[in-house]
Amino acid sequence: NAGVTQTPKFRILKIGQSMTLQCAQDMNHNYMYWYRQDPGMGLKLIYYSVGAGITDKGEVPNGYNVSRSTTEDFPLRLELAAPSQTSVYFCATTAQGWNTGELFFGEGSRLTVL
Amino acid sequence: EDKVVQSPLSLVVHEGDTVTLNCSYEVTNFRSLLWYKQEKKAPTFLFMLTSSGIEKKSGRLSSILDKKELFSILNITATQTGDSAVYLCAVEPNTNAGKSTFGDGTTLTVKP
Numbered sequence: 020n021a022g023v024t025q026t027p028k029f030r031i032l033k034i035g036q037s038m039t040l041q042c043a044q045d046m047n048h049n050y051m052y053w054y055r056q057d058p059g060m061g062l063k064l065i066y067y068s069v070g071a072g073i074t075d076k077g078e079v080p081n082g083y084n085v086s087r088s089t090t091e092d093f094p095l096r097l098e099l100a101a102p103s104q105t106s107v108y109f110c111a112t113t114a115q116g117w118n119t120g121e122l123f124f125g126e127g128s129r130l131t132v133l
Numbered sequence: 134e135d136k137v138v139q140s141p142l143s144l145v146v147h148e149g150d151t152v153t154l155n156c157s158y159e160v161t162n163f164r165s166l167l168w169y170k171q172e173k174k175a176p177t178f179l180f181m182l183t184s185s186g187i188e189k190k191s192g193r194l195s196s197i198l199d200k201k202e203l204f205s206i207l208n209i210t211a212t213q214t215g216d217s218a219v220y221l222c223a224v225e226p227n228t229n230a231g232k233s234t235f236g237d238g239t240t241l242t243v244k245p
Contacts, residue, residue, distance in 0.1 A: 052232070060238075061137070061139075061221055061236050061237045062221070078234075109175060109176075120164065120181045120225045121167065121178045121181055122167075122169075124175035124176055124177075127174055
């Protein structure tokens, strides 16, 4: 099992460009999340999804969009990249149920906007 | 708005020392508090705490939750250089989406 796979691992964008960060999981988890982590800071929630076809905004959604057409995939789209979006992006999943909580993370995607 | 505050922000110790990391929180409708360890890459899960006063233990690491005073501590005894990492605390609300709110982390450096 691969767990949670993110691509690309690194990317440099110019201001105004767009791109999609891919996230795929083979854990059959319904809940998926996108977090960003700025240097020296914790993780901030961008968007989340509780199942295919259902997405919602987190704490810092501006400048991003998501879709969830399948259980496995949860891509994050950056439109009109800005230097403030320079960060490390983590995709995470968790199982549905009472004893949930533990997040399973991908290895992260480091994005630099110049 | 849910909030998590960790202290200290950073800590430098020598091998063999014991350290205590703190996490205080405010959350609407608490479900659980989680500790993660983050080295170079993604956070990895350490503990999930849901009940006050019950210590969770794994090797040299242990953690306890106080739901009345809204805080948790993470203890590491006999520290080793491999314990050097950022330790993140997160709280999970009791909602359908289970969205965790993270603190800014404590950076622990263990010197030989």
